[in-house]
Amino acid sequence: MSTARKPLFAGNWKMNLNHLEAIALVQKLAFTLTDKDFDRAEVAVLPPFTDLRSVQTLVDGDKLRIVYGAQDLSTHDAGAYTGEISGAMLAKLGCTYVLAGHSERRQYHGEDDQLVNAKVQAAYRHSLTPILCVGEGLPIRQAGGHVAYTVSQLDAALNGVKHDQAKSIVVAYEPVWAIGTGEVATPEDAQEVCGAIRVRLAELYDEDVATAVRILYGGSVKGGNTAGIMAQPDIDGALVGGASLDPADFVKISRFGEMSG
Numbered sequence: 001m002s003t004a005r006k007p008l009f010a011g012n013w014k015m016n017l018n019h020l021e022a023i024a025l026v027q028k029l030a031f032t033l034t035d036k037d038f039d040r041a042e043v044a045v046l047p048p049f050t051d052l053r054s055v056q057t058l059v060d061g062d063k064l065r066i067v068y069g070a071q072d073l074s075t076h077d078a079g080a081y082t083g084e085i086s087g088a089m090l091a092k093l094g095c096t097y098v099l100a101g102h103s104e105r106r107q108y109h110g111e112d113d114q115l116v117n118a119k120v121q122a123a124y125r126h127s128l129t130p131i132l133c134v135g136e137g138l139p140i141r142q143a144g145g146h147v148a149y150t151v152s153q154l155d156a157a158l159n160g161v162k163h164d165q166a167k168s169i170v171v172a173y174e175p176v177w178a179i180g181t182g183e184v185a186t187p188e189d190a191q192e193v194c195g196a197i198r199v200r201l202a203e204l205y206d207e208d209v210a211t212a213v214r215i216l217y218g219g220s221v222k223g224g225n226t227a228g229i230m231a232q233p234d235i236d237g238a239l240v241g242g243a244s245l246d247p248a249d250f251v252k253i254s255r256f257g258e259m260s261g
């Protein structure tokens with residue numbers, strides 16, 4: 001973590017919690033997190049599409065400091081694309097963030113680097129901040145190709161992304177072998193790749209972009225392992241799956257793994 005960047009803890013709920021359960025979880029977070037917590041870190045939830053209007057109503061109505069976003073978006077802005085959700089719609093629902101390239105989309109929906117790049121561009125067209133997900137599978141890690149592979153995903157996703165857009169992007173390094181497995185990366189392993197991502201951002205753009213971009217780690221983050229991850233110089237927060245469904249643990253994570261807040 002660096003004082004140059006405000007940490008971000010984003011809870012990716014995946015396909016969990018209906019809109020009523022979403023209201024209950026956001027209320028629990030809002031009742032527990034304090035202004036001191038929100039001054040120290042940005043806290044976001046990424047619910048299923050069906051929950052977004054309910055979350056928007058709660059956040060707006062109670063003027064909550066929690067921000068929110070979506071887990072995916074269409075590359076198209078509108079039209080005959082059955083089942084897709086456009087960035088324009090997400091913007092109307094008050095979304096701040098949108099995931100692009102999550103490994104589960106790449107794996108189950110065949111999303112390749114070019115499609116991920118198109119989603120990043122679509123996010124910017126609708127003033128949404130992309131959380132770009134990159135990370136290697138176990139065979140690539142075992143072969144020692146994890147840094148090159150992750151950097152190549154970054155390069156492809158940023159194709160055509162302008163300097164000022166790149167400054168706002170969030171990159172989430174999520175080694176696929178750590179997602180949902182309980183096999184969290186060591187802080188050193190996470191730092192190695194996050195540091196390489198920051199170096200590549202300076203090469204693709206400049207030090208201004210590299211310093212500004214928040215790089216998150218994701219993959220079995222829990223309250224008990226957050227402090228070690230956040231102690232790394234190039235890690236600015238976490239993209240949290242399973243643990244974000246547990247309000248007490250997500251609060252602990254949002255407090256950098258500390259009990260107090």
Ligand SMILES: O=C[C@H](O)COP(=O)(O)O
Binds near residue numbers: 102174180181218243
């Ligand atoms: O988007 C979140 C990542 O897929 C990590 O999920 P996880 O915390 O359940 O391992």
